[in-house]
Amino acid sequence: MSGRSLRSRSYLWPIFIGMWITARHLFFNLFHMRCLPTIQYPEQRRNYSPRFRGLHILTVKQNGDIRCTACMLCATACPAACIHITADEHPDPNVEKYPREFNIDMLRCVFCGMCEEACPVDAIRMGPGYELAGFDRNDFIYTKDDLVKNGNNTLSHVTHH
Ligand code: SF4
Ligand code: SF4
Numbered sequence: 001m002s003g004r005s006l007r008s009r010s011y012l013w014p015i016f017i018g019m020w021i022t023a024r025h026l027f028f029n030l031f032h033m034r035c036l037p038t039i040q041y042p043e044q045r046r047n048y049s050p051r052f053r054g055l056h057i058l059t060v061k062q063n064g065d066i067r068c069t070a071c072m073l074c075a076t077a078c079p080a081a082c083i084h085i086t087a088d089e090h091p092d093p094n095v096e097k098y099p100r101e102f103n104i105d106m107l108r109c110v111f112c113g114m115c116e117e118a119c120p121v122d123a124i125r126m127g128p129g130y131e132l133a134g135f136d137r138n139d140f141i142y143t144k145d146d147l148v149k150n151g152n153n154t155l156s157h158v159t160h161h
Helices: 005-009 012-031 072-079 114-117 143-154
Strands: 057-059 083-088 098-106 124-126
Touching: 012 072, 072 083, 072 114, 098 143, 114 124
Parallel strands: none
Antiparallel strands: 057 124, 083 098
């Protein structure tokens, strides 16, 4: 056995020091909550940059019809293969097609923005929404209605044509 003291061999002293430092920070922070960098989410929310591109939106025309013409360019451009569209004939003969189903699997999406870039009619956009939570995998499959609702809820400045 070396000549180290009992105090340095017992490990109790360093544990005590560590606990004391932790307690000091705890009590300091408790009485100086305003100095903490923590955001009290969801009561408090961080302001994101207007350039932030988050959850997808399907935009609509002035008459409320979806702008998407089911051309599949976004689904083709998507590197994560997470856009699934079922095209159907539109009842209006002036409109060739519309998406009967338009689903995005948000668990596969990498938020690259390629879908937005590929769309020739500005029908899909990355909006300012960023809250992506759910209890079930199915909660992360955003349907056409979810995507239109995302636009109504978050983008009052979506341009309607
Ligand atoms: S942001 Fe990228 S990964 Fe996500 S749906 Fe669009 S193209 Fe696909
Ligand atoms: S969102 Fe745009 S790119 Fe995608 S299918 Fe509709 S019209 Fe085509």
